[in-house]
Amino acid sequence: MKKLFQVLFLIALSCSTLGQSLPLATEKLSKLYPTKKSVSLYHNDWTQKYYPKRIQEFKKEPLEFGEIVFIGNSITEGGKDWSVRFGIDHIRNRGIAGDVTDGVLKRLDEIIYFKPKAVFILIGINDLFSLHHNEDNRALKYDKVVPSPEYIGENILKIAKKIHRKSPVTKIYVRTLLPSRREYIKEDILTVNKIIKKNEAKGCYEVIDLYSQFVDAQGELPAELTKDGIHLNDKGYAKWINFEKPIIERL
Template sequence: MKKIFLVLFLIVMSNSTYGQSSPLAAEKLAKLYPTKKIVSLYHNDWTQKYYPKRIQEFKKKPLEFGEIVFIGNSITEGGHDWSARFGLDHIRNRGIAGDVTDGVLKRLDETIYFKPKAVFILIGINDLFSLHYNEDNRSLKYEKIVPSPEYIAKNILKIAKIIHRKSPDTKIYVRTLLPSRREYIKEDILAVNKMIKKNQAKGYYEVIDLYAQFVDEYGELPREFTNDGVHLNDKGYAKWINFEKPIIERL
């Protein structure tokens, strides 16, 4: 009988110590998220305002242990409820519109802490918009310009490496960048994707070649899958899901 009471006591104490409702746990969780007003100088002026708002949304609904996490920018965020889209439980959306590879590096603590079953990463297109800001007619301002496609690929490798080192049981997938109808970034998309594939040999991640699924004979994102030449429409997301669902179902 004493052993039973001891076990129950330990369970209660464990829950009170590590449960999200305890002050200690709440304080610990709060430290998992970036707190600076400007997290990355590579963010444009719009993203510097939006990124903190999205982080607050993450804090209100933190991840849970053992989930599948989609990490990315507006293309990922725009998928909204990925669990509903895939018809599978426990897929969480960690996309932030406008985010760059450097911004993802600054917000990995939450993902690492909750030890996801798998992470799927799609990031880098906004880095290329930064690199070509003179050719981009959106008139966004940048504190600092992303240096090169090589820098982007190295950051993607670094993201995967950090997750692998701190959450070794997490399966890591890196998606190649989608094609675009913006002529000035087409060659750099190819360069980043080539490096993503090459770095797979380092053993931190497995590549999902999303680019190959979408590119047309002109090296562009087909009009039927996009409204603006960069982001996907519902038909585009449906194609994505049809391609990736067998991969996720095997996890």
């Protein structure tokens, strides 16, 4: 009888506190996302305004436990609904146009909290635009310039290590940077990709070599696969999906 009373008491206690737990859960969820001031010094002036807006979109539609998450910049964001593209449920888009490796490091808490089945990372091309800001005609302003391709490679390693350390159940894939039709970043893309491959074991991730799938004989992104020499068109995304779908289907 005493044991029955204890069980009934615990049930009553849980029922009485159930309504109180929801605000706490909402408050905790809110803390998973960067504040409006949490932009990177390496974001250009446009991204410093866009990054907080995109974070608010993530906050309104948070991840769920055990999903597949694509992390990246405009190339990832431009894929829109990746579940529809792949025909596989629960692939979530966490791309932010203009984002850099520092920006991704600032927004990993949501991903770590929800313990994804897998994350796929493609980041670094905007870091290279920052590095070569004087050679790009987009007239975008930067508070600070990314120091080197080596800095980018090390940040990608930091991203993977942080996810692995705090969510060891998550399978991590790092994609090599896509080739470009802009001459001034071609060598730096190769440098970053070399670092990504070198750090594979150290970072507890598996490399997906997108670069080798997209590069042509001239070391460029083929014109028929891109809108502007950097971003993919529908044909480019279709090629990407055909290459990666067997990997995702094995998860």
